[in-house]
Amino acid sequence: MTRTPLRPLARVIAARQSGQNPDAIERENLRMRHEEQRDKLRFRAEGRLFVLGICFFCAFVVIGARMGHLAASVPAEPTSSGVAELISASRADIVDRQGRVLATNLSTHSLYAQPPLMVEKERAAEELGKIFPDLDVDKLKRQFTGKRKFVWVKKKISPEQMQAVHDIGEPGLLFGPREMRLYPNGKLAAHILGGASFGREGVHSAEVVGVAGVEKQFDELLRDPARAGRPLELTLDLTVQAVTEEVLYGGMKLMNAKGASAVLMDAHSGEIIAMASLPDFDPNNRPRPLTSGDQSDSPLFNRSVQGVYELGSTFKIFAVAQAMELGLVNPETMINTKGPLTWGRHRIRDFHNYGNELSVTKVIVKSSNIGTARIAMDIGTKRQQAFLESLGFFEPTPVEMVEAPTGKPLLPPKWSEISTMTISYGHGLSASPLHLATAYASLLNGGTRVYPTLLKQDVKKAGPRVVSRRTSERARAMLRKVVTEGTASFGEVEGYAVGGKTGTADKPKPRGGYYKDKVIATFATVFPAHDPKYVLVVSLDEPVELTGPEPRRTAGWTAVPVTAEMIRRVAPLLGLRPSVEPGAEAAIVKASN
Amino acid sequence: MTEMVFGTAPVRTGEPVLPRWWRTVDRWSMSCILLLFGVGLLLGLAASPPLAARNGLDPFYYVQRQAFFGGLSLIVMFGFSMMNPSLVRRLAVLGFFASFVALLLLPVFGTDFGKGATRWFSLGFASVQPSEFLKPGFVVLAAWLMAASQQVAGPPGKSFSFILAVIIVMLLALQPDFGQACLILFAWAVMYFVAGAPITILVVVAGLVVVGGLTAYEGSEHFARRIDGFLSPDLDPRTQLGYATNAIIEGGFFGVGVGEGQVKWSLPDAHTDFIIAVAAEEYGLVLVLFIILLYSTIVVRSLLRLMRERDPFIRLAGTGLACIFGVQAMINMGVAVRLLPAKGMTLPFVSYGGSSMIAGGILVGMLLAFTRIRPQGQIGDILLRRQP
Numbered sequence: 001m002t003r004t005p006l007r008p009l010a011r012v013i014a015a016r017q018s019g020q021n022p023d024a025i026e027r028e029n030l031r032m033r034h035e036e037q038r039d040k041l042r043f044r045a046e047g048r049l050f051v052l053g054i055c056f057f058c059a060f061v062v063i064g065a066r067m068g069h070l071a072a073s074v075p076a077e078p079t080s081s082g083v084a085e086l087i088s089a090s091r092a093d094i095v096d097r098q099g100r101v102l103a104t105n106l107s108t109h110s111l112y113a114q115p116p117l118m119v120e121k122e123r124a125a126e127e128l129g130k131i132f133p134d135l136d137v138d139k140l141k142r143q144f145t146g147k148r149k150f151v152w153v154k155k156k157i158s159p160e161q162m163q164a165v166h167d168i169g170e171p172g173l174l175f176g177p178r179e180m181r182l183y184p185n186g187k188l189a190a191h192i193l194g195g196a197s198f199g200r201e202g203v204h205s206a207e208v209v210g211v212a213g214v215e216k217q218f219d220e221l222l223r224d225p226a227r228a229g230r231p232l233e234l235t236l237d238l239t240v241q242a243v244t245e246e247v248l249y250g251g252m253k254l255m256n257a258k259g260a261s262a263v264l265m266d267a268h269s270g271e272i273i274a275m276a277s278l279p280d281f282d283p284n285n286r287p288r289p290l291t292s293g294d295q296s297d298s299p300l301f302n303r304s305v306q307g308v309y310e311l312g313s314t315f316k317i318f319a320v321a322q323a324m325e326l327g328l329v330n331p332e333t334m335i336n337t338k339g340p341l342t343w344g345r346h347r348i349r350d351f352h353n354y355g356n357e358l359s360v361t362k363v364i365v366k367s368s369n370i371g372t373a374r375i376a377m378d379i380g381t382k383r384q385q386a387f388l389e390s391l392g393f394f395e396p397t398p399v400e401m402v403e404a405p406t407g408k409p410l411l412p413p414k415w416s417e418i419s420t421m422t423i424s425y426g427h428g429l430s431a432s433p434l435h436l437a438t439a440y441a442s443l444l445n446g447g448t449r450v451y452p453t454l455l456k457q458d459v460k461k462a463g464p465r466v467v468s469r470r471t472s473e474r475a476r477a478m479l480r481k482v483v484t485e486g487t488a489s490f491g492e493v494e495g496y497a498v499g500g501k502t503g504t505a506d507k508p509k510p511r512g513g514y515y516k517d518k519v520i521a522t523f524a525t526v527f528p529a530h531d532p533k534y535v536l537v538v539s540l541d542e543p544v545e546l547t548g549p550e551p552r553r554t555a556g557w558t559a560v561p562v563t564a565e566m567i568r569r570v571a572p573l574l575g576l577r578p579s580v581e582p583g584a585e586a587a588i589v590k591a592s593n
Numbered sequence: 594m595t596e597m598v599f600g601t602a603p604v605r606t607g608e609p610v611l612p613r614w615w616r617t618v619d620r621w622s623m624s625c626i627l628l629l630f631g632v633g634l635l636l637g638l639a640a641s642p643p644l645a646a647r648n649g650l651d652p653f654y655y656v657q658r659q660a661f662f663g664g665l666s667l668i669v670m671f672g673f674s675m676m677n678p679s680l681v682r683r684l685a686v687l688g689f690f691a692s693f694v695a696l697l698l699l700p701v702f703g704t705d706f707g708k709g710a711t712r713w714f715s716l717g718f719a720s721v722q723p724s725e726f727l728k729p730g731f732v733v734l735a736a737w738l739m740a741a742s743q744q745v746a747g748p749p750g751k752s753f754s755f756i757l758a759v760i761i762v763m764l765l766a767l768q769p770d771f772g773q774a775c776l777i778l779f780a781w782a783v784m785y786f787v788a789g790a791p792i793t794i795l796v797v798v799a800g801l802v803v804v805g806g807l808t809a810y811e812g813s814e815h816f817a818r819r820i821d822g823f824l825s826p827d828l829d830p831r832t833q834l835g836y837a838t839n840a841i842i843e844g845g846f847f848g849v850g851v852g853e854g855q856v857k858w859s860l861p862d863a864h865t866d867f868i869i870a871v872a873a874e875e876y877g878l879v880l881v882l883f884i885i886l887l888y889s890t891i892v893v894r895s896l897l898r899l900m901r902e903r904d905p906f907i908r909l910a911g912t913g914l915a916c917i918f919g920v921q922a923m924i925n926m927g928v929a930v931r932l933l934p935a936k937g938m939t940l941p942f943v944s945y946g947g948s949s950m951i952a953g954g955i956l957v958g959m960l961l962a963f964t965r966i967r968p969q970g971q972i973g974d975i976l977l978r979r980q981p
Binding site for chain 1: 743744745783786787788789838841842844845846873877878881882885888889892893896897899900903905908912916919923926927930931932
């Protein structure tokens with residue numbers, strides 16, 4: 001390669017020597033260099049542009065080939081439908097403990113309209129109005145003739161109605177398949193089942209979601225496709241539930257009560273066999289919640305689980321049982337019942353004056369507030385709290401209903417000594433009837449804690465012990481005596497050895513203080529008393545019995561006869577046979593003596 | 594005598610403007626552009642009624658708007674293609690600075706239309722995306738700088754243009770608009786390549802692009818999600834890409850029929866980023882191949898014509914414009930067939946969009962101006978007895 005100098009010095013010197021102007025030579029040289037560089041770059045650029053052109057061409061060919069490849073491939077399952085997710089419409093049934101259906105699904109149809117497809121909009125609206133009298137024809141006309149492309153007409157229609165709509169012959173009226181939730185037993189166990197409604201809705205299906213009760217509590221489980229339609233088994237017994245509700249309804253009317261509740265529980269497992277709350281509703285057509293007033297007056301309100309009340313003297317057995325358990329008293333210990341018992345400015349009185357002294361058994365049988373309060377003072381606040389907590393009175397019940405957490409017991413804000421005394425006879429602590437049934441079952445079944453449940457238990461396992469077997473037995477004997485010779489004499493049901501405790505609590509006024517003429521009358525029972533199988537708690541709200549010369553409101557006159565009738569009818573259904581009760585312990589002469 | 598009395602009759606030197614324009618302009622490319630505009634309208638008829646329905650407008654509202662903006666952009670295109678290169682350069686540089694200022698003002702006055710990136714100025718009747726107008730301006734300015742650097746003792750134009758490119762890329766990445774940033778970087782790289790870049794530097798730049806891409810992948814979740822979506826082998830049929838691919842498959846060779854397509858109802862961007870899917874579904878592979886042919890004709894013809902060009906500025910500017918045009922089309926279609934990761938990029942002249950339509954008109958107008966036949970000094974070669 002020959003090197004050319006940047007400046008043509010030889011020619012410049014020569015030009016100078018010959019007297020010429022060297023600038024022209026310099027300029028020519030510069031031009032030559034510039035042209036040389038330009039040409040070099042131009043040739044390089046030509047090549048590179050060609051490369052670029054080929055690259056682009058190839059890239060376009062690749063894209064075209066890929067398009068062709070895609071276009072030639074077989075169309076897969078079309079997934080570009082408008083619905084983002086398929087709505088799972090299957091919902092498991094709910095059955096009772098013997099497999100009888102409590103809630104199931106029914107295929108039906110929804111009716112909707114697509115106004116752009118409609119021919120005679122006015123006529124269609126009028127015809128629909130004839131088939132469904134509850135529809136507003138003018139509104140339908142407005143919807144059909146307006147700009148809307150889609151109008152829901154009815155969410156659920158019957159086959160007859162569907163045929164009638166078909167007969168209108170309107171192409172813009174269309175049907176979508178629907179699964180609806182059906183409660184074939186109507187109002188039965190309404191509060192437990194709760195109810196269901198449509199969740200997400202599409203034309204082709206709609207989601208059924210639980211809105212209350214068990215339906216909501218187990219919503220995901222019921223909708224779980226993995227269960228494959230296996231029904232949810234509850235502890236309820238359809239027949240017993242029906243009888244319970246019937247007797248309770250009759251009792252509520254007879255005793256002029258405004259509300260009532262009943263809980264029937266297996267004393268050993270905590271399984272709820274029947275649970276009722278009146279007034280009730282039909283879950284097929286769930287009413288709207290009250291918009292004003294007290295929600296606890298709504299038929300939707302579950303008095304057994306959500307309602308917390310001062311349950312009165314039914315609590316006395318807890319104090320007495322604990323005192324026996326602690327060895328402070330035995331059933332024959334004499335307790336001072338001289339009244340009134342004064343503590344500060346409070347005075348505790350009994351319903352009647354029972355004299356100066358009563359045995360512990362008599363305290364329960366006669367339902368002496370003073371006697372129980374004295375026993376509670378011996379026990380002391382701390383030990384009383386611990387015992388009531390062990391029976392479940394400090395927490396909402398763990399029953400499998402969404403409403404359960406709202407049934408939180410009301411405890412005194414400051415648990416002073418007077419609180420200890422009043423709580424011992426059931427005032428100052430509010431709990432739900434289900435709490436009471438749970439505590440009675442735990443105390444009387446032999447002394448092991450039970451937890452209320454609505455799910456059928458396959459394995460029965462005993463909970464932690466709350467009292468000894470002996471204490472439990474003594475408590476049952478006392479309760480039995482309440483029926484045979486005490487306040488609950490109307491509660492005797494031949495052959496079923498009912499034991500129980502009455503409780504009549506004045507209702508608190510919303511602004512403090514107590515009503516003189518409004519009570520909650522409760523009868524908590526265990527039967528048979530010698531071999532405890534079931535616990536039944538019946539509670540009437542504001543009962544009054546008017547057959548006598550003056551209105552009677554005590555539980556012995558109101559709740560007890562209702563409960564007795566209930567047991568009389570329910571016990572055979574539960575498989576209990578009337579039996580001859582073993583005689584009193586004292587009558588047996590043991591061979592060893 | 595007459596001349597002595599009245600003076601000489603004015604003689605027009607040179608050819609009149611229009612005939613010369615018609616003789617020298619790349620008529621093939623121009624026809625392709627007009628055809629693309631027609632295809633765009635045709636597809637707008639198919640793809641935009643769902644959008645109009647969603648916004649509660651007249652079904653062909655967007656088609657009317659597209660026709661209006663398209664006509665405007667064609668006028669702009671013809672105007673630019675008639676100018677001479679130095680006038681184009683002047684306007685482009687002015688336009689560049691105007692849109693650069695607009696880009697700087699975006700964080701203050703811009704809107705994001707709820708899409709997570711502030712790229713637009715809302716003017717009420719239309720929205721303007723400054724980066725669309727920045728692209729042709731940048732290409733011309735960079736070509737000018739590079740061409741100047743090819744003079745003996747010229748300014749270091751390549752470095753200047755590179756610094757400019759980096760600044761713009763950073764501004765765009767802040768929006769964030771990685772698509773436009775990549776286009777700017779790509780245009781600069783192509784021009785640098787044609788301007789005679791040493792191979793070693795090309796390799797280094799390629800490395801930098803990879804590193805930058807990885808940084809963006811690590812730094813921006815938006816970006817990372819798109820890349821991940823691309824790299825995963827199974828395609829979720831509910832994504833935009835899934836719908837687009839499905840639409841192409843459904844279309845087959847001859848399409849499902851005019852107006853029968855379904856994808857336009859499912860894809861929110863059916864009228865812009867995924868218009869090719871609509872085309873493939875309704876008209877089939879035939880129309881898609883036709884569109885690809887149009888784009889490749891424009892790009893390849895322009896590049897081949899530029900091979901003859903001796904003026905380095907015209908050559909570089911033309912190259913940059915042709916490549917930016919072609920690559921944008923390529924990315925848009927490559928995304929729809931899943932050769933490239935999902936990136937919102939309009940199909941020039943076909944997708945709906947007012948400002949992108951007009952910016953596209955400016956871009957191809959300039960390209961046509963640069964690819965016109967003009968004397969290339971062959972006579973000088975002959976006179977100087979040089980080998981061409």
